[in-house]
Amino acid sequence: xxEVSNLSVSFGSGERRKQVVKGVSFQVAKGETLGIVGESxxxxxxxxxxxxxxxxxxxxxxxxxxxxxxxxxxxEHLTLAQMVFQDPYGSIHPRHRIERVLAEPxxxxxxxxxxxxxxxxxxxxxxxxxxxxxxxxxxxGGQRQRVAIARALMLEPExxxxxxxxxALDVSVQAEVLNxxxxxxxxxxxxxxxxxxxxAVIAHMCDRVLVMKDGLFVDELDKSDLARGExxxxxxxxxxxxxxx
Amino acid sequence: MSLASTSPARGxxxxxxxxxxxxxxxxxDKLSHEPVGMLGFLVLSLLxxxxxxxxxxxxxxPSTQNLEQALLPPSWAHWAGTDEFGRDILSRLIYGTRxxxxxxxxxxxxxxxxxxxxxxxxxxxxxxxDAILMRFTDIVLSFPSLILxxxxxxxxxxxxxxxxIAISLTxxxxxxxxxxxxxxxxxxxxxxxxxxxxxxxxxRLLFLYIAPMxxxxxxxxxTLNMAGIILTAAALGFLGLGxxxxxxxxxxxxxxxxxxxxxxxxxxxxxGIAILLTSLAFNLVGDTLRxxxxxxHARS
Numbered sequence: 332x333x334e335v336s337n338l339s340v341s342f343g344s345g346e347r348r349k350q351v352v353k354g355v356s357f358q359v360a361k362g363e364t365l366g367i368v369g370e371s372x373x374x375x376x377x378x379x380x381x382x383x384x385x386x387x388x389x390x391x392x393x394x395x396x397x398x399x400x401x402x403x404x405x406x407e408h409l410t411l412a413q414m415v416f417q418d419p420y421g422s423i424h425p426r427h428r429i430e431r432v433l434a435e436p437x438x439x440x441x442x443x444x445x446x447x448x449x450x451x452x453x454x455x456x457x458x459x460x461x462x463x464x465x466x467x468x469x470x471x472g473g474q475r476q477r478v479a480i481a482r483a484l485m486l487e488p489e490x491x492x493x494x495x496x497x498x499a500l501d502v503s504v505q506a507e508v509l510n511x512x513x514x515x516x517x518x519x520x521x522x523x524x525x526x527x528x529x530x531a532v533i534a535h536m537c538d539r540v541l542v543m544k545d546g547l548f549v550d551e552l553d554k555s556d557l558a559r560g561e562x563x564x565x566x567x568x569x570x571x572x573x574x575x576x
Numbered sequence: 577m578s579l580a581s582t583s584p585a586r587g588x589x590x591x592x593x594x595x596x597x598x599x600x601x602x603x604x605d606k607l608s609h610e611p612v613g614m615l616g617f618l619v620l621s622l623l624x625x626x627x628x629x630x631x632x633x634x635x636x637x638p639s640t641q642n643l644e645q646a647l648l649p650p651s652w653a654h655w656a657g658t659d660e661f662g663r664d665i666l667s668r669l670i671y672g673t674r675x676x677x678x679x680x681x682x683x684x685x686x687x688x689x690x691x692x693x694x695x696x697x698x699x700x701x702x703x704x705x706d707a708i709l710m711r712f713t714d715i716v717l718s719f720p721s722l723i724l725x726x727x728x729x730x731x732x733x734x735x736x737x738x739x740x741i742a743i744s745l746t747x748x749x750x751x752x753x754x755x756x757x758x759x760x761x762x763x764x765x766x767x768x769x770x771x772x773x774x775x776x777x778x779x780r781l782l783f784l785y786i787a788p789m790x791x792x793x794x795x796x797x798x799t800l801n802m803a804g805i806i807l808t809a810a811a812l813g814f815l816g817l818g819x820x821x822x823x824x825x826x827x828x829x830x831x832x833x834x835x836x837x838x839x840x841x842x843x844x845x846x847x848g849i850a851i852l853l854t855s856l857a858f859n860l861v862g863d864t865l866r867x868x869x870x871x872x873h874a875r876s
Contacts, residue, residue, distance in 0.1 A: 416770065421767065426788045426789065433773065439776040439777070
């Protein structure tokens with residue numbers, strides 16, 4: 332579903348040029364959930380933003396659904412992958428009612444009016460259709476993140492890019508949102524790339540985990556490795572030990 | 577009751593009306609917690625009513641001269657006294673509200689959209705566009721509006737329209753700077769990033785995502801500017817470059833009253849009080865408006 336080869340991303344120019352992602356390659360199969368873990372600043376969010384099409388100065392090759400995508404995405408390529416952001420308080424326009432938030436993707440893409448799809452979209456993420464009338468500040472953090480997930484699904488993408496989707500939520504709500512994501516994955520056959528530094532979230536959701544350090548993947552763990560707590564690299568061992576303390 | 581039946585049906589004017597009523601109700605509710613702002617709103621609504629019904633309210637004609645009754649002090653017959661031509665000052669003040677409100681509205685309607693458009697385009701486009709637009713703004717900002725108005729009046733001739741154009745010409749840069757500052761914040765937010773991801777065009781981003789976030793601060797700024805506009809218009813009138821006699825412009829009234837200041841104080845003081853009250857009301861309303869316009873705002 333996703334094939335990335337030799338992806339590197341640098342910020343700045345001249346002497347202050349800093350390479351954040353240093354030529355990484357990975358694949359994600361259809362229906363799989365790939366986790367990327369690593370400490371803050373290791374480049375994991377940058378990889379995700381390049382995949383989504385938000386960062387436009389990457390080099391290398393990204394193929395979504397078999398098609399190579401450009402740095403500046405065409406509308407068709409944009410519908411292949413959508414993103415859910417970390418902070419549900421900042422990712423929804425504070426002056427749009429929920430119905431507008433959910434209708435906007437279809438309207439912006441000019442694929443229809445979008446208003447009639449608001450109620451089913453809300454019900455799909457477990458919110459009452461009456462919420463369409465509300466403003467974001469009248470919703471809780473968990474409810475907002477559900478709206479953000481519903482919005483990301485409005486264009487029916489096959490890939491959902493999750494940038495720490497639960498780290499801004501409290502623990503009980505985290506579980507609800509993760510379960511919702513797991514249910515949606517099953518219903519729609521979605522492919523996820525989940526970036527997080529919370530190993531519990533990663534272990535709960537992912538089939539495969541890449542450990543990132545200083546712009547490179549240093550370790551790859553599959554489900555059985557995660558279950559046994561097995562690691563293949565000193566850094567990932569350190570990371571896992573720190574989180575199980 | 578099924579959930580689907582409460583979901584919104586589009587295009588129904590009833591729905592829009594109920595929303596409007598709800599947000600209006602909210603605004604009034606918030607306003608009732610702000611006694612000072614309430615006072616400002618009351619003074620302004622009074623001003624608007626007086627302007628609309630001026631011919632019905634004014635006890636005398638604003639321009640008919642009666643030299644036998646010149647320079648009478650305030651009395652029951654003439655509440656604010658009469659001026660050097662025997663015209664009732666109260667009636668002139670009442671008709672003067674029309675000129676004041678006309679000036680303020682015209683300037684705000686010209687300055688607001690222009691300033692906002694330049695600001696959000698500069699902030700959103702960035703780079704060279706931003707630099708060019710902002711340097712242009714800086715240049716205009718450096719013109720003192722009164723001096724420009726003087727030059728203008730010399731070129732086209734004095735009058736209310738000249739005053740409005742001159743004040744507008746130098747009034748938009750602060751709005752543009754404000755809108756640009758807001759845009760710089762908004763364009764990097766996650767909701768704009770999300771909108772880019774679902775293919776929103778630059779125009780859509782500008783008008784549906786960024787402009788709504790700039791409007792409250794622009795409206796507040798405009799309202800606070802209105803006091804300044806009144807004062808500038810009065811200053812132009814005082815210098816004889818605004819509305820021309822016998823139009824009852826407040827600044828011009830002060831100007832003509834200046835000559836009798838020591839013996840007949842009311843000729844200059846009455847329009848002065850009118851200007852003071854009106855600019856004060858606009859300032860109070862501007863302060864209060866921010867609290868009301870922002871749905872997220874909660875007074876601590």
